[in-house]
Amino acid sequence: MLVSTPRCDYFEAGRCRSCTFIETPIVEQLGRKEARCRELLPSVPAAGWLPIVGGGDRDFRNKAKLVVGGAAGAVTLGILGPDGAGVDLRDCLIQEPAIRAVIPRLARLLDATGLAPYSVPRRRGELKYVHVTAAPSGELMLRFVVRSEEGLSRIRARLAELRATVPEAAVISVNLLPEHVALLEGEREELLLGSSLTMELGDVSLHLRPQSFFQTNTAVARELYGQATRWVERFDPASIWDLYCGVGGFALACAPRSSPDSGSGSDSGAARRVLGVELSAAAVASAERSARDAGIDARFVAADATAFALGAANEALPELVIVNPPRRGIGAELAAWLDGSDVPSVIYSSCNPESLARDLAALPGYRVCEARVFDMFPHTGHLEVMVLLERAARV
Structure with missing residues (x-):
């Protein structure tokens, strides 16, 4: 990890102040971001915080x-x-x-x-x-x-x-x-x-159309998907829903591969059913193309994530749900649906720890097992944080 502070002529001349903390050493920036998340998310046990993933100090924005x-x-x-x-x-x-x-x-x-x-x-x-x-x-x-x-x-x-x-x-x-x-x-x-x-991104290539969303830091995106994959492998669920799936990053990273030599994991993982839900039809088309190219068995539908979950009477509930919502979070309706469901595990990736904190408060039926901060946006106050939730024992 680089520990030097990059010198920016634009910042020093007052021409651009977008990188608010560029004069702060990157190690100190990382410490502040993790401290902020720990303060906002007190339900994460102290031992559950995994080491923060740094995003570099230059040459990182794609x-x-x-x-x-x-x-x-x-x-x-x-x-x-x-x-x-x-x-x-x-x-x-x-x-x-x-x-x-x-x-x-x-x-x-x-x-x-x-x-x-x-x-x-x-x-x-x-x-x-x-x-x-x-x-x-x-x-x-x-x-x-x-x-x-x-x-x-x-x-x-x-x-x-x-x-x-x-x-x-x-x-x-x-x-x-x-x-x-x-x-x-x-x-x-x-x-x-x-x-x-x-x-x-490793053994998966995502296809971005002009209006597609993708994380702005490719190296950190790889780490983000990798962490989600490790959590999924821990529980080895038979089925996954990836809500707000975009071009399919999490779904494709966690789905089984068609080849037994591709490292997809256990026998049950090879039979895992993965469904991605995304409002943008163009993003869904991109995800489907990526799945075909990689020989990945995953299904995608174009729908509003909350509406899909609330109306999924014909869909068997998954054993794990991944949510990666916009800054506003998943909101009260989807949180209430999740909390009242029998879904055993949830992975929640958030670019806004404040909305994540609100949503976690609306999910009392789950306990937070682990969390990790990803410095997707160095030199700013923005970050990505991902938490792993397990269904708490029902009283």
Whole structure:
């Protein structure tokens, strides 16, 4: 683990303060995050806290969401300053090197389009964002967020130049966001090249489409899925539901493999039934493709997680449930369903320990066995924490 504090010229010059704690040694950052989780989650026994997983201090972020600023022919790629002007951050050290390497090339190409960056104060302009995602292989997904058909047509017209400029690009798309709203993307996505980016995670590769969610730190994501797999192997459940499954990370990591030599575990593990539930039909399609490619026996359905659980009269209850909800948590309805169910074990992965604490208070029928903090977002106050729950003895 690196213990030095990276020097950031942007932070020291006051141009960017996104990495709030970058001047704090990484070891101290990790200690603060674990202490915060221990305070918020007192139901975790002291001996149940596993060692925190560090996320590095630089070169760790696999996705850059770059605001386009500046002027036509002289764009900036980074963030917006307090005055609404663009702040160029093309040398930001938290981005993976493959992302840093491509940003200057993208800036030159956008300059050549002549398209004007969108001005938030003036509510005028065309170019809003560039999203860049890097896979472990070095391949990239490029997404350009524009306001109108004009932006789409100009970028489309330069597709050959773009492919020559960024040969690492496996996926190129244009997203249209015409409204004057504080969103990172709109609903309409036009694919110009490819369809999905392959994220290799051990013996499973996840397929990310342009609007798919994936953890921002690939190395920590591997550790997160690995910990869940070890917990699953401990209980060896015959069936699993992965609620809020996204592109299927937890489900695919914990599902049986078709080959007996793939290390899937015990005989009962080889017969394990795995079902992933996700609201996004596109994410479900990606999960199904990943399962087919890896020879993994898992089923996925497109549905709201809470509605699915509450209406699952025709589904046999699983022996273990994995939940990985957004920041708001699983909420009162799903918590009440889980608490009143006969599901023996739950793995809860959370990016918000406050909502996790509320949800755990609503699950008195379970006891927390173990917990682990994952530093998915170094230099910030954000983190991922995962807990293992077992059904408490009924009185």
